[in-house]
Amino acid sequence: MIITSANTLQNREIIEYKGLVTGEALIGANVYKDLFSGVRDVVGGRTSEYEKEIKKARDISLESMKEKAKQLDANAIIGLKISYDNLGGTMGNTILITAYGTAIKYEK
Amino acid sequence: MKIDKQKLDNLGKAIVSIVLGTLSGLATYYIFLYFKIAIFGWNLGLLFSPLVAGYVETYIARKTIGEGIGAISAFFLFLVTVAYGFIISNPTLGYNIITVGSIIIIVQSALPTFINYFIIVVVVSTISYLTGFFKRLIDGIAHYIRKFFGKESEKTVPEIVPVFDEKASNERINSMEFKFMTSNNPNTVDYENIGYFQSTIIRERNTHIIHLDPQKIEDEHLNLLKKGKDECLEGLAKEVKSAGGNGVIDLEINYFLSGLGGSNFQIVAHGIGVKIKN
Numbered sequence: 327m328i329i330t331s332a333n334t335l336q337n338r339e340i341i342e343y344k345g346l347v348t349g350e351a352l353i354g355a356n357v358y359k360d361l362f363s364g365v366r367d368v369v370g371g372r373t374s375e376y377e378k379e380i381k382k383a384r385d386i387s388l389e390s391m392k393e394k395a396k397q398l399d400a401n402a403i404i405g406l407k408i409s410y411d412n413l414g415g416t417m418g419n420t421i422l423i424t425a426y427g428t429a430i431k432y433e434k
Numbered sequence: 435m436k437i438d439k440q441k442l443d444n445l446g447k448a449i450v451s452i453v454l455g456t457l458s459g460l461a462t463y464y465i466f467l468y469f470k471i472a473i474f475g476w477n478l479g480l481l482f483s484p485l486v487a488g489y490v491e492t493y494i495a496r497k498t499i500g501e502g503i504g505a506i507s508a509f510f511l512f513l514v515t516v517a518y519g520f521i522i523s524n525p526t527l528g529y530n531i532i533t534v535g536s537i538i539i540i541v542q543s544a545l546p547t548f549i550n551y552f553i554i555v556v557v558v559s560t561i562s563y564l565t566g567f568f569k570r571l572i573d574g575i576a577h578y579i580r581k582f583f584g585k586e587s588e589k590t591v592p593e594i595v596p597v598f599d600e601k602a603s604n605e606r607i608n609s610m611e612f613k614f615m616t617s618n619n620p621n622t623v624d625y626e627n628i629g630y631f632q633s634t635i636i637r638e639r640n641t642h643i644i645h646l647d648p649q650k651i652e653d654e655h656l657n658l659l660k661k662g663k664d665e666c667l668e669g670l671a672k673e674v675k676s677a678g679g680n681g682v683i684d685l686e687i688n689y690f691l692s693g694l695g696g697s698n699f700q701i702v703a704h705g706i707g708v709k710i711k712n
Binding site for chain 2: 333334339340343344345346347348350351352353354390393394397398404405406407409411413414420422424426427428
């Protein structure tokens with residue numbers, strides 16, 4: 327499945343716009359994980375555990391989006407948007423990762 | 435009227451003790467402000483000046499009267515430092531954990547008995563009530579006692595957050611005789627531009643500081659956001675349909691926290707309403 331943030335697929339004709347597909351994942355409510363990440367922030371160095379969690383969450387949201395595109399009988403997603411929003415408020419890091427785009431069917 | 439000379443004398447000494455204590459506290463606060471003795475922008479004078487005031491006052495009162503008089507100057511210092519530090523010096527100070535923590539420490543040093551009672555009884559009870567910590571603890575102990583005496587063998591089934599039906603949601607959103615598109619110019623579609631539309635929804639989130647089961651809260655929040663997003667999109671479709679449209683292009687979905695202390699999730703969906711012809 328082709329996924330692109332562009333509005334078109336070069337050299338391919340879009341036959342049908344299937345609709346919106348979305349994927350969401352949330353990380354960081356686990357206070358212990360945040361605690362260690364915070365320690366690393368203070369003493370310096372990469373918070374690699376946190377980076378791994380973010381990558382995992384992004385993969386989950388992209389996979390969820392692809393599944394939904396397949397369900398609509400689409401073979402590509404265009405106009406992809408990914409956003410990272412901190413929804414933890416004053417008490418820490420709860421990051422929502424959302425991926426969404428337009429599922430389409432193009433002529434192969 | 436007979437005036438007790440001893441009491442009058444003690445009252446005078448007490449006032450002198452309070453005045454000297456207050457002056458010492460003010461001098462301390464001035465020194466801390468002058469040398470900018472602060473941690474993370476929080477001036478330590480807020481903590482130390484009421485302590486010095488209370489100490490000096492109590493010391494003088496004990497020497498002159500023979501007993502302490504309750505660190506009244508510390509309370510005065512508390513009022514002065516709060517008025518200066520939080521209102522005059524920094525009126526834009528944010529609502530965050532450092533501010534709240536600072537206020538608690540200052541109030542604690544000014545009114546130790548009341549605040550300790552408040553922290554131990556009221557705060558712990560509130561947390562217990564909201565999180566059900568002690569109920570779970572007691573239930574757990576009762577469960578093991580019953581199990582020990584052979585009156586219970588099965589473990590209680592933990593509460594599970596129902597899984598959000600992604601498939602049904604996807605079908606519903608894309609089967610409303612309506613097309614949502616993130617593209618800002620779907621070039622193979624013939625459409626007429628109607629105008630800009632947006633839809634907003636606000637949902638209350640769980641703001642408990644302590645979570646006994648963080649994963650459950652995370653699942654609940656994710657479900658809340660997913661349902662909220664669907665409702666927001668349905669609201670947007672309704673708006674566009676009422677204006678004669680049957681699609682949205684250049685769709686954006688944004689998520690925010692709103693309300694005091696970020697108590698709500700706010701979801702906004704916006705885009706250009708269109709009438710698709712083919």
